[in-house]
Amino acid sequence: IYVSIDLGKKWNLLQERVSKDHFFWAVAGVDGDLDLVHMEIQDPTGGYRYITCQIQNCSDKTMTVPFAGSTDRDSLTVQDDYIFLQTTSANRTKYYVSYRRNGFVQMKLPKYALPKDLQIISTDENQVFVAVQEWYQTDTYNLYQSDPQGVYYSILLENVRSTKQPEENVLIDILEVRGVKGVFLANQKIDGKVTTLITYNKGRDWDFLNPPDIDMNGKPTNCKPPDCYLHLHLRWADNPYVSGTVHTKDTAPGLIMGAGNLGSQLVEYKEEMYITSDCGNTWRQVFEEEHHILYLDHGGVIVAIKDTSIPLKILKFSIDEGQTWSTHNFTSTSVFVDGLLSEPGDETLVMTVFGHISYRSDWELVKVDFRPSFPRECTDEDYESWELTNLQGDRCIMGQQRSFRKRKISSWCIKGKSFTSALTSKVCECVNTDFLCDYGFERSAPLKSESSKCFADFWFNPEAPPEDCVLGQAYTSSTGYRKVVSNVCEGGVDLQQNLAHHMCPLIAPKGLQISIREESLAVRPGEDITFIVQQEQGDVLSTKYQVDLGDGFKAIYVNLTMTGEPIRHRYENPGIYRVSVKAENVAGHDEAVVFVQVNSPLQALNLEVVPVIGRNQEVNLTAIILPKNPNLTVFYWWIGNNLQPLLTLESFLVTKFAETGDVRVTVQVSCGSSMLQDSKVVHVFDNFHVLPLKFTKHLDMYNPDIPEWREDIGRVVTRLLAKETSIPEETLMTVVKPGLPTAADLHVLLPANQPKRKRSITSDKVTSAM
CATH class of the missing domain: 2.10.70.80 (Sortilin Vps10-D, 10CC-a domain)
Known part of the structure; x- marks a missing residue:
């Protein structure tokens, strides 16, 4: 990523290995330094980290790491008061949030939501909306709302439709209506049916859209609830220069225009245009086909151009909130419209239509000025x-x-x-509808029922102290309700009253975990390893942490999990080390253990097999590895074309071959993070003889006892014996055995149709050719 501080005249390298689209400028009013940049970078080990640094001085020495440990790729998001990121370990993802640049805290969703994915929807008005795809969902998400800190989440709406986009992007079918705070539209998908819902109080209550009584031609629609409603397409436009299918604007409150249909559900190919000027209470149909929409003069002028693949030269506009429409020839020559643009400022009445006269021509820009159409300014x-x-x-x-x-x-x-x-x-x-269920609670009846109450989920104990409860401090247990964030009601009903106040007790440590920052439990001798100790529950100020790294290093820490200080170590000798952390206070104790393998990487592997064996005869397959790492190596054996390997912790495998022919034997050896493979072919026969061969001791002086030497000697002996005995070379095979003194076996292969003889082959032949 490069940065310029002189309007682009000169560019300087700020940081390398930055994740695309995951770097952010400082947020005014939140970050103390406006020259700060938030970045997700890839570290040399291949993992990802969240760092910050100043644009004038960004180096390894000046950068800060606000989050200890690695993060998931493409997970950093900086938005308003909040910073979000995630980490995945053992197929479980944890989501973290930082509020106003304080320390990161794990986001608290319902215990058994078990999210597969989480998307940030909105961070407006000092709270967070997130869409969570839970473990049982495939093409839908559940919508949650947080407390002001973005930590505790309560469900608002289930099964919101989602769409997978290129580059693994996900679009959630929910739209925040601009101009009126607290209003959202969402498309819910249940049993394959998609319906559109609207909320006026940030998701506390949801309703279907009321259908119009008549269509654009004044004919009855015959659409009567509860069997028929209005449904809208909420997807965003692929083209950034068109409005998409639903159009709202901050300076035109209550004005919503979108494409959809009447019926029991949303129909993908139906894109009739509807408009409301009272924020969704009443709707009118204005067009039978989808149009691109542009608001001018704070919504005082609505411009519409048909969304079509044929060239156009006519646009429509309305100055009465879509009740009547006029036409205007914006060009004498029809053009393929690519998009609409307005001049800067919500008050503008000047727009530009741009497109092509033909698909091979350059862009054509047509300026349309509505100012002459209005005689005066409003009073x-x-x-x-x-x-x-x-x-x-x-x-x-x-x-x-x-x-x-x-x-x-x-x-x-x-x-x-x-x-x-x-x-x-x-x-x-x-009133009651100003409150929603608190974290850990859910409603006993539909949200629109006044009689519905919030009850604690089976996994949640409202009286239990919070995880960060410090001895001597006080905490309040939830009544099950909390006021909707940014709701400004006063007096009247208070469902949060009569809160029970408790003193934080001394809590025994629970949920102690020890992990390795690099996430690899196997390291090499002399390699740095970093241990991270975390504690889910229990007091930390009065807790002592006894650390034993298994190689004689022992230490006692205080506030170990609160400070997040990592433990760095280096093992010099190969072996298996039991690393343990015991947390203990007066109320109880907890212990976490992890086993670390320290071994040198594999350097060489040789599969030793007898190349000729008899059918159904036991044979020993042996893997020779360097260096030898006892108790740390796993062997995978593949026999023939079998895809399922046999696993052993020993370097040999005793097996039999039931069929004659050539059989390939493959072994893979895994030790820590290194893996090697070797493969040999075994010849399986019914008839053959084995003759032992002896060599003079003089040969031992030249025997390095390596596989290549034994194979070469075996080929030489086979060739010489074939020449001396006139036996065909292809029926002889010499196998030199490992070790000293040098010895070998001569395998004499008999043709399959040759009968067995009762006499044995003699072995009194002596050759001095060696």
């Missing part, structure tokens, strides 16, 4: 107010009554740069 008399309500007609939403202003339908004027949509807000008294 206060040109506006009227509207109140935000949910589908039940409640005006108190998120703890307040909110009213907005919009231009009157009859007014033909420009809103301009000074326009503001927010008008008034009034705080409401709290």
